[in-house]
Amino acid sequence: MRKFVPVLALSLLAGGCVSMGGAVPVDAEGNPVPLRGTGYATISVQPGRSANQKQIIAIRAAKISAMRDLAEKIYGAQIDAASSSVQGRMQGDYVRANIEGIVRGARTVKIGLIRKDVYEVVLEVDPQDVAAMRLNPRPVYR
């Protein structure tokens, strides 16, 4: 155990949770508005034999990314960061963001090419659904 003590001369572990505040998303005037999530995916890097297939898979990938964006906006993200130094010299530094949640009632608002090779998908959830999901902050996985 003593062997590891000098190596771990200074270790800092930080854990935090980013929350998105109020239960219902509102605009500047305080009116409830739908919550939007955006995701992007590159077509050329997708697996698939034909260009059509890659295009469809890219849309799917962009949708997953948009879902993640929505989940982050609804439930927040768990941020874990750790830095270590030995005798004042930085050894390691990493940041990890975890997102977990159940998204209900998301509908697709926009699917489109924003460049030649990049698809953009925008998803939207109604404010009352956001409020319902935020009331259950710990998602239940069955």
Added chain:
Amino acid sequence: MKRVFFVLTLLASAFCAAPPAEATLRVVKGEGWAPISGNATAAARERALAAALYDAASRLQSKVRGASQLNTQGRLSEEMSITVAAQLKGYEIIKDGQMGSNWMIVVEAIGEGENEGPCDPNRRVDLDMRHIGIRVAPGIQGHANAAIHEGLARGIEALATGGTYVVADQRFLPPLRGAERNHASSLDYATQVSGALPSQAGYSLSGTIIAEIDRGDYYIAQKTAINVTINLKLRDNFNGVVIANIQEQQVIPGSTTVYGLPRSGFDNLPKVNIAPLFQKVQAALDSVLACKPLRAVVIAKNGNKLVLSAGLDNGVQPGDYFLVNPKGRDSWQILKIEDASAGRAIARPIRPGRQVPVNSLVEMLL
């Protein structure tokens, strides 16, 4: 130590247990695309349909996990996954065709999801108060007997202030039998004479109040108490199923005698007030009915307009949507509320070609 940990774990799980969620219905659209390779349009269509159903299910409920990691070298790695876990009760293809070199299908599906959010405080189900019998044990004094009868009337008034249901006082009519959807009760003589129609898509409460004497002898003193027990059955009027048995009890301290003589010369008569009993009944009703989906029955039809048995009192507003026949795969129809009065609403079907017969059960959509 292990035992303590076990007990703590049990306690924690008991406190953290979530209340049972009510299933709610929702109509969603799903869109699916598939590339056509060669002339295999049939295979592309099947893949597009599968993708459309997947899309519809993902709109109902998706479990999302994601992680981003930035390491010491400043390299960012990202991973994310979604698992679709939703149950579709039926679907209909509303768009089906070739779009360029892809096949595209749009479906409209009904899905069931769990409502983990707050129950809508504006939606109130119909509750018919039917016959509640009072049985008083011999020996209970007349004033106590009268107080229990009065307490029932006051209790019903107190229940009428409940936020999750609309009470119709029909205590002079017999308990409902569950055939109300066939208008059997509506044709009863007493119902016809009184004009108190049962709510076919609502619930009814009936049962008994029993008052008994509890006597205890302690050497020189004799103590009596009045035990009031209320047994109520909450019944679903549409199918006759008893959905809850409510039993509550209240002990009212009675007289105390010493050597057979009253302890004091005057205040020996117990004050019988059964209001606390009805507060418990109200809490029990709230817990059962608060999250029930709002239902109604089509009671009349005039061309394309349908009259529903729920209205503003139940929280129905113009612009709300109801689903008809949620059990059938292709037989469902969606109604849009155009106008509403206190106890009725006018709705119009929004899907072409689906006829809605009178007496159909409809359920409010999210």
